[in-house]
Amino acid sequence: MLNNLYKKKLDDLLYHCRKNLPGGLTDEKLITKAFKFSYEAHKNVRRASGEPFISHPYEVAIILAQEIPLDAVSIAAALLHDVVEDTPFTLPDIRAEFGDEIAEIVDGVTKIEGMFENYEMKQVESYKKMLLSMTSDIRVILIKFADRLHNLRTLEFLSSEKQIRLAQETLEIYAPLAHRFGLSSVKTELEDMSFKYLNRTAYDDIAKKLQSKKREREKFIKKFIEPIKERLKDSGFKFEIYGRAKHLYSIYKKIVSRNKTFEELFDLFAIRIILDTQNKNDCFSVYGICSEIYIPVPERFKDYISLPKQNGYQSIHTTLISKEGKMFEVQIRTQEMNEIAEKGIAAHWKYKENNIVHDKKLEDWMKSIRESIENSSNDESSSQIMANFKLNLYQDEIYCFTPKGDLKILPSGATAIDFAFDIHTEIGMKCIGAKVNGKIVSLDTHLKSGDQIEILTSKNQTPKIDWEKFAVTHKAKSDIRKYFNTEKRNLIQKGKEIWERKAKKLKVKLSDEYLSKVVHKLKFKDTGNFFYLISQDESKVNAVIDFINDKSKLTTLDQKLNVPEETTGSDADNFDKFVDEARTSANGIFIGNGNAQNIKGIKYEYAKCCNPIPGDEVIGFISREKGIRIHRKTCKNILNLFMKEPEKIIQINWNEADSGEFTGGVKIIGEDRPGILNEITKTISKNFKTNIKSVDIKTKSSMFEGTLILSIQNLKQLNQIIDKITHQEGVFSATRFEV
Numbered sequence: 001m002l003n004n005l006y007k008k009k010l011d012d013l014l015y016h017c018r019k020n021l022p023g024g025l026t027d028e029k030l031i032t033k034a035f036k037f038s039y040e041a042h043k044n045v046r047r048a049s050g051e052p053f054i055s056h057p058y059e060v061a062i063i064l065a066q067e068i069p070l071d072a073v074s075i076a077a078a079l080l081h082d083v084v085e086d087t088p089f090t091l092p093d094i095r096a097e098f099g100d101e102i103a104e105i106v107d108g109v110t111k112i113e114g115m116f117e118n119y120e121m122k123q124v125e126s127y128k129k130m131l132l133s134m135t136s137d138i139r140v141i142l143i144k145f146a147d148r149l150h151n152l153r154t155l156e157f158l159s160s161e162k163q164i165r166l167a168q169e170t171l172e173i174y175a176p177l178a179h180r181f182g183l184s185s186v187k188t189e190l191e192d193m194s195f196k197y198l199n200r201t202a203y204d205d206i207a208k209k210l211q212s213k214k215r216e217r218e219k220f221i222k223k224f225i226e227p228i229k230e231r232l233k234d235s236g237f238k239f240e241i242y243g244r245a246k247h248l249y250s251i252y253k254k255i256v257s258r259n260k261t262f263e264e265l266f267d268l269f270a271i272r273i274i275l276d277t278q279n280k281n282d283c284f285s286v287y288g289i290c291s292e293i294y295i296p297v298p299e300r301f302k303d304y305i306s307l308p309k310q311n312g313y314q315s316i317h318t319t320l321i322s323k324e325g326k327m328f329e330v331q332i333r334t335q336e337m338n339e340i341a342e343k344g345i346a347a348h349w350k351y352k353e354n355n356i357v358h359d360k361k362l363e364d365w366m367k368s369i370r371e372s373i374e375n376s377s378n379d380e381s382s383s384q385i386m387a388n389f390k391l392n393l394y395q396d397e398i399y400c401f402t403p404k405g406d407l408k409i410l411p412s413g414a415t416a417i418d419f420a421f422d423i424h425t426e427i428g429m430k431c432i433g434a435k436v437n438g439k440i441v442s443l444d445t446h447l448k449s450g451d452q453i454e455i456l457t458s459k460n461q462t463p464k465i466d467w468e469k470f471a472v473t474h475k476a477k478s479d480i481r482k483y484f485n486t487e488k489r490n491l492i493q494k495g496k497e498i499w500e501r502k503a504k505k506l507k508v509k510l511s512d513e514y515l516s517k518v519v520h521k522l523k524f525k526d527t528g529n530f531f532y533l534i535s536q537d538e539s540k541v542n543a544v545i546d547f548i549n550d551k552s553k554l555t556t557l558d559q560k561l562n563v564p565e566e567t568t569g570s571d572a573d574n575f576d577k578f579v580d581e582a583r584t585s586a587n588g589i590f591i592g593n594g595n596a597q598n599i600k601g602i603k604y605e606y607a608k609c610c611n612p613i614p615g616d617e618v619i620g621f622i623s624r625e626k627g628i629r630i631h632r633k634t635c636k637n638i639l640n641l642f643m644k645e646p647e648k649i650i651q652i653n654w655n656e657a658d659s660g661e662f663t664g665g666v667k668i669i670g671e672d673r674p675g676i677l678n679e680i681t682k683t684i685s686k687n688f689k690t691n692i693k694s695v696d697i698k699t700k701s702s703m704f705e706g707t708l709i710l711s712i713q714n715l716k717q718l719n720q721i722i723d724k725i726t727h728q729e730g731v732f733s734a735t736r737f738e739v
C-alpha cells in the first residue's frame, strides 16, 4: 500500500487534474487505481537517478495534467505507460484491469518506445510520418511528448552517449512534431534541453549573457510597457502584458542563421499583450494604439489572425521602436489564441472556435476534431469525444526497413515483392522469399509499419506470373510486366484455359497448390511454364492427367503420417486387470531396442503420430488391444488422452544405451532450384549411416517445403542431421517434423 509520501503525490496529481482537465476531474477512481497499480508494478525498480521507478510515470502524468491536460483516461494511461515494457505485467493484464481504451494507448506508447533504437537516423521526415502512422489515438503521441520531456529533464543520469542520441532524436523528431501539434511550451522545453546536451558551451554562453542583462532588460521592458498599459486601461481593455526572453535554442538559431553575435541581436525577447475578450478585432485596435505610442517597423508586421499558421497559431506580431531607438517585438492576441498557442491541439478540447489550417492533412485532421466536438452534446464527456477521434494522418503509407536500417516507404497493402522491387529491379527479379523480422515468409505477405525485411534471392530465379496478383507498387508491377511481354503472358493464359477446360471435362479437381506439386514432380519448371507449354502443345496436359489418374502415386507422406486417434478398450472388467498387470510390469522398466516388442509379456509399440526416438521424453498409454503405446510427452494426442483418461497413462523411460531403428522426420524450407534436393540427400547419406525412407516436396512462390523421413538411431543423431542440413547452401531452415 502507499506510504504517506505517495499518498501526498497522488493527492497532488488529483489536484492538478481537478484544476486543469477541460471537463474537470470526472474519474478520480480511475486515476487512483492506475496510480496504485503502477506503484505496485514498478515497486522493485529504480531509475538511473536512484529514485524509485514510479517517479517517472508519475511525473509524466503530472506533465500531462499541467501542460497537456486532456482527460482522466490519458492521465491513467500515462501512469501505466511503462508497465508493459518494464515489469512482468502484460498488455492483457492492463486490458483486464483497465479495459480496451487504456490498453490500446499503453500498447501504442510501448511500441513507439525504442522504435528508433535499432535504426540509424537518416530520413528524419519519414520517421516523423512513421511515428504518426503507427498511432491511431492522438493521446499516444501526447503521452510520448510528456514521457520524452521527463526523460530529458532527468537526462543527466545517463551516459553521455545516450544523452546525445536522445537529445538529437528529440531535436529532430519530437520537437518539430510538438510544434506541428501546436504545443509550444512543450516544444520550447524539448528544444532547450536537447540544445543543452548537444552544445553545452553555446548553451551556457547564451544562458550566462541572458542572465547578466536580465536586470537591465527588465528595466527597459518596464519603461517600454508603461505608456501602453496606461492607454489600454483608459480605453477600457482587460488585459495582461509582460515581456519574456525567447528561449535559448531560438536565440542560438538566430545567431547561426543571421551570422550575428549575441550582442547584435535586437529581438531577444518579446512583449506579449493578452486580451480578455472574445472579439478578435480588439487585437487590431490594440495594435493601432501601440503604433500611436511607438513607431512600428512596417515590414515586420505580421497578421497571423487573418491568416493563422499551419498549426493553428493566431496572433499579431509587430516590431516597435522605443524612444531610445531600441526595437521591441510585440505580440497581441486574445486569451483563447494564447491558449492555443501554448497548448495547441490540447486546447481544442476547451474551445469550439474554428481555426483555419492550411496544411491539407492537418486541416482534415482539425476538421475531424471540430466535427466531433460540434456533434457532441454538452454532457458527452471529453473522453468520448477523444475516442471518436482517430488520427488518420499518413495511414495510407507504411514504413519498413532494410536489414541495415534504411527506410522504405510503401503504400499500405504492399507485399514483400514490392519491397524487393523497391530496393532494386534486379533484386525483385531474383527474389524467392523474404524474412520479415527474422521469420521466413512468402512473397505475397503483407508488410506493416516498423517491419524489417530481408529479401532472399537466387540467381536462378525469374519473375513468376502470379507475382502481378500481389504486387501493389507501380514499380513492381511495371517491372514484372516488362519481363513478361504481352505475347508470352497471353500464351500462358491460353494454356491455363486449355488446362481448365480439359480438367473440367474429365472432372478433375486440383487446388493450385496441388497442381504445382504435380507439375514439379513431372519436371516442369513451374505451373506458368506448364501452361506455356500446353499453349504450344496441348498433349502436355496428358502427363498431368495420367499422373492424377494413377492413384497409387497420390499416396503422399501426409496421408501416411495422419494416424487416427488412439482407440481405447471398452471391455471394462478385463481391462482393469490388464492395466494392473501392465503397471506392475512396466513400472521402472526401461524400453528396449527396436519397434514393437514385449515388456514382460505386455505388448508395446511407438505411436505413429509423434514417432518417439531414444532421447525424447516419453510417456505410455495403455489399451487392451494395443498394449502400451509410447508417445512423446509433447505429443498433442497424448495430451488429449491425458485429459480424458489419466488412469491409462504410465511413466516410461528409455534404456540409457537405447538406439535402434526408429523413424524421424525433418522439415526443410529452402530455395527451389534444380538439384537442391539431391544435394541434401547426398549430404545425409555421405555423413550418416542412415536410410532415407521417403521424401515429400511442395513448392510455393519459388521456395520449397520438404519433409524427409529417415531411419534414426536416436535423438542425438537426428539433431546432428538437422544441423548439417541447416548449413547446406540454399536451405533457410531445417526442423524436426511434427505432425
Ligand code: MN
Pocket: 056, 081, 082, 147
Ligand atoms: Mn517512459
